[in-house]
Amino acid sequence: GAVVSQHPSWVICKSGTSVKIECRSLDFQATTMFWYRQFPKQSLMLMATSNEGSKATYEQGVEKDKFLINHASLTLSTLTVTSAHPEDSSFYICSARYKGGGRGKPQHFGDGTRLSIL
């Protein structure tokens, strides 16, 4: 079945550093990928829509200069948290949908990246 892989699964780093998270669709092409963040005991919150070959679309309240998204190929999107601070600590999840998928094709999600900023 469809697989979306995220890397790394867990990262701990010092305040002020930048962290890059990768999201790959392993066995299908995805023109669109989505990035979410999730705080403990809360639901997933959509951050941005990543479009292959074009600029990402950010949700209201999400700083595009803080969360840089690059979708350079049909199988890879990256999220870079720049100058990370403790309040950026969260669970980051990506999803992808088949390119040209058939009727009702669902999105598939990665297993998430737990980011802890000290």
Next chain:
Amino acid sequence: DAKTTQPPSMDCAEGRAANLPCNHSTISGNEYVYWYRQIHSQGPQYIIHGLKNNETNEMASLIITEDRKSSTLILPHATLRDTAVYYCIVRVANRDDKIIFGKGTRLHILP
């Protein structure tokens, strides 16, 4: 996307059928009903989806009412591994629309 309403939590005994309801009274004719679940510290997992007919796969069954204003996800023989948050989502198919997650139903499978 149409809004959905789900109970915040439910309990089910292990080995019994778990029936998770979802109300989507404002669903449009071209919107599908999707179910996902999220097990603790993992990404959401796709379960099943349907338009108006009942659907069944290896994981679950989806029962959609004739007026499409509500649906029920059925896990036929719940196990402890089915403990998770279950999300019911309605959206138009074949579009790269974003999925907006509600709060879902936290299902506890009791031994």
